[in-house]
Amino acid sequence: MxxxxxxxxxxxxxxxxxxxxxxxxxxxxxxxxxxxxxxxxxxxxxxxxxxxxxxxxxxxxxxxxxxxxxxxxxxxxxxxxxxxxxxxxxxxxxxGGPRYCASLPESTKRKRILTYICSKCHLQYERRRKINTGKYVCGRCRGKLLFKKEELIEFRA
CATH class of the missing domain: 3.30.2010.10 (Metalloproteases ("zincins"), catalytic domain)
Known part of the structure; x- marks a missing residue:
């Protein structure tokens, strides 16, 4: 159409x-x-x-x-x-109009999870965006943050 x-x-x-x-x-x-x-x-x-x-x-x-x-x-x-x-x-x-329209089939989306860990107290931080590890430190003990891993998680939108 x-x-x-x-x-x-x-x-x-x-x-x-x-x-x-x-x-x-x-x-x-x-x-x-x-x-x-x-x-x-x-x-x-x-x-x-x-x-x-x-x-x-x-x-x-x-x-x-x-x-x-x-x-x-x-x-x-x-x-x-x-x-x-x-x-x-x-x-x-x-x-005879509908109050709400029917839902569309759900699509799968991905979410990026970045994990950082403190070198002193080993506290883990999960973020969606990269952080500058030279600028930011652990909020608990002021220790140096180290990049640990990156994951892609799929979810229904």
Missing amino acids: TNEELQVLVEEISDRFFQLPFQHKAYFNPRLRTTGGRYMLGSHNIDINRKYLVEHGLDELIGIIKHELVHYHLHLQGKGYKHGDQDFKDLLKKV
Whole structure:
């Protein structure tokens, strides 16, 4: 689906479910990572995460569009457009939009752990960033710090 097809889809959903025109831009934003879509208060544009279309299909995408259009139309009408506002909850229920979007499959990320050890008291320090062992000393005994090891730990994001 292209940005032009997305624009047409958003306009059709707006007309069909809200009986109001969508007069701004809707486009796929490749920088979105943790959310399905985003309504921009300043420009009134809607950004959509393409990964949700690829991973979950058109039905999930339509739900995300409905959710963002609720923000859009309520904001332009001067009503409560935030998630906690009653106007938002009521209109979302009326148009059948989801409160939250489905989660994307979890990706595995790596975290670097650097271990330093004090030469006097043998206290271990774990850090994510390298430290200058010529400048910094042990906080307990002021002993010299020595680099011990570096590990890469995988975790679910």
